[in-house]
Amino acid sequence: MTFKLPAIDYLALAPMLVLFGAACAGVLVDALVPREWRYHVQVPLSLVALLASGGFVVALANRKEHVVTAGSAVVIDGPGLFLQGSIVVLGIVALFLVAERRLEPGGAFVAQAAVVAGSEADRKQMRKPGVTEVYPMMLFALAGMMLFCSANDLLTMFVALEVFSLPLYLLCALARRRRLLSQEAAVKYFLLGAFASAFFLYGVAMIYGYAGKVDFRGINEAVLGSSNSKTLLLIGLAMLAIGLLFKVAAVPFHVWTPDVYQGAPTPITAFMAACTKVAAFGGLLRVLYVAFERSSWDFRPTLGVIAAATMIVGAVLAVTQTDIKRLLAYSSVANAGYLLTGTLSMNRDGLKYTMFYLVAYGFTVLAAFAIVMLVRDSDGEATHLARWAGLGRRSPVFASLFTFLMLAFAGIPLTSGFTAKFGVFAAAVGGNMTWLVIIGVLSSMILAFPYLRVVVLMWLSVPGDDTPTVSVPGAFTAAALFVGVAMTLVLGVAPNQALELVNDAGAFLR
Amino acid sequence: MDPSYYIVLSAALFTIGAVGVLIRRNAIVVFMCIELMLNAANLALITFSRMNGSLDGQIMAFFVMVVAAAEVVIGLAIIMSIFRTRRSASVDDANLLKY
Secondary structure (H helix, E strand, O other): OOOOOOOOOHHHHHHHHHHHHHHHHHHHHHHHOOHHHHHHHHHHHHHHHHHHHHHHHHHHHHHOOOEEEOOOOEEEOHHHHHHHHHHHHHHHHHHHHHHOOOOOOOOOEOOOOOOOOOOHHHHHHHHOOOOOOHHHHHHHHHHHHHHHHOEOEHHHHHHHHHHHHHHHHHHHOOEOOOHHHHHHHHHHHHHHHHHHHHHHHHHHHHHHHHHOOOEHHHHHHHHHHOOOOHHHHHHHHHHHHHHHHHHHOOOOOOOHHHHHHHHOOHHHHHHHHHHHHHHHHHHHHHHHHHHOHHHHHHHHHHHHHHHHHHHHHHHHHHHOOOEHHHHHHHHHHHHHHHHHHHHHOOOHHHHHHHHHHHHHHHHHHHHHHHHHHHEEEOOEEOOEHHHHOOHHHHOHHHHHHHHHHHHHHHOOOOOHHHHHHHHHHHHHHHOOOHHHHHHHHHHHHHHHHHHHHHHHHHHHOOOOOOOOEEOOOOHHHHHHHHHHHHHHHHHHHOOHHHHHHHHHHOOOOO | OOOHHHHHHHHHHHHHHHHHHHHOOEHHHHHHHHHHHHHHHHHHHHHHHHHHOOOHHHHHHHHHHHHHHHHHHHHHHHHHHHHHHHOOOEOOOOOOOOO
């Protein structure tokens, strides 16, 4: 028996290979370079790797040649490249937040995660510089996310899912302050995440039983012509959907979101909110649009109900929150509902505007968490909403920026939130999902309340003695904040170029 | 022997695992139940591979084993770190994050 090795187009895989390579190099740096130098090596290394990866994405996009490579495990097509590009760009901004060390001596991460929280040794390491393993882990996660968006079969998708999830579980556990909360968030995220990926895997097995293949094209053909029982297909699709909907944080698979967002170090929360969202929806879009397009009559009603529940539950629970990180978490749940609305329209516009929404939301949420990082007192970040009262008088500049971001989340015109929401709702009307759009508009109205409540709290209250200060951001956070706010404004005022980009991305390659 | 019995067995194992995740309290046991679910999926993959007459399913099972091993490393590290602080691996004790 002879094996024929599949041909591999290394250039097409270069954006991911660069990141994986740099991540491995980063692990070596952590093993070999003296402790005090690691930060100064890791940050430039990660940044250069991300820039190189972005350069390759642009080069591939200009080549306009769509390929299926590595034994049809990976497909590089327009939407895949767009999603990869946005993951890289959002990843760079998130890296800025992770690399920030000015706000707190040593940064947002613990010096040694193995030290027992609350012990004598833990107090001693309080002012030591944070772990630098976070940079390679971030690169692994980013490369996994990129692979997840351009996987062409369910097995590659499963492996990519784990490659980007496992580093995220660890990153959640590495907060410098409130380590118990951070570890608890990691345990919850890990157990529920592994539970969801077991469902995903069983779904893969069922689909394999139905179609005899796991590549998306083969599944698509099998849906038309297979003689196997359709029950297998439906069970498989449902379990696959559970795994994916867990990652996008759709109701009823959203319960982990507020806890993990609150417990994780804030830069990591921002990273998850922006990049994981893009990757998870990228995967979901590809699965639904390429592999199961022909069964859309089977899944659209069910996923429609899930999208409606996600929008309503996310919005209503956001109203009741008293912690800014939890509020943003529930807002992220509700936004997953709007994105699902766009996804379920199952037409060109749906794909286009869902991708646009992902990028717009990613920049806004990164900037919002950058400001959450800045509002602090002697005990670290002050995330309780009551503490934010009167912040507008303490620091008008940052309060104005945060107000702008809240208005963007609420979808007020001239912000990216409006353009994005308008796009997905218009696409859903075009795809005969008008009932979802009605629920979406209603939920946006509910969701505007918590955002505006924060704004009112900041501006119309008198600052008390315990109102925290807004720290002066270091260069990294300032850059991230600037990029996030600028993109929120640009995508709201002049979205044409970005819309052209998503338009040029075209459709998925089958 | 009819290979479809193995599918029934795999479904039973998967269900036992899923129920175990939901009702057990010890994080390690919960984690073992997740591993049981992954192995149930492996069994299903291999059986379908036999039924479909293609080798893909068996190769997938190898990938799943590697992923499961990586998951064990990460999972035990996280559970260990919380155990050393709290002196308990019960998922009910980790209850600081709520509302």
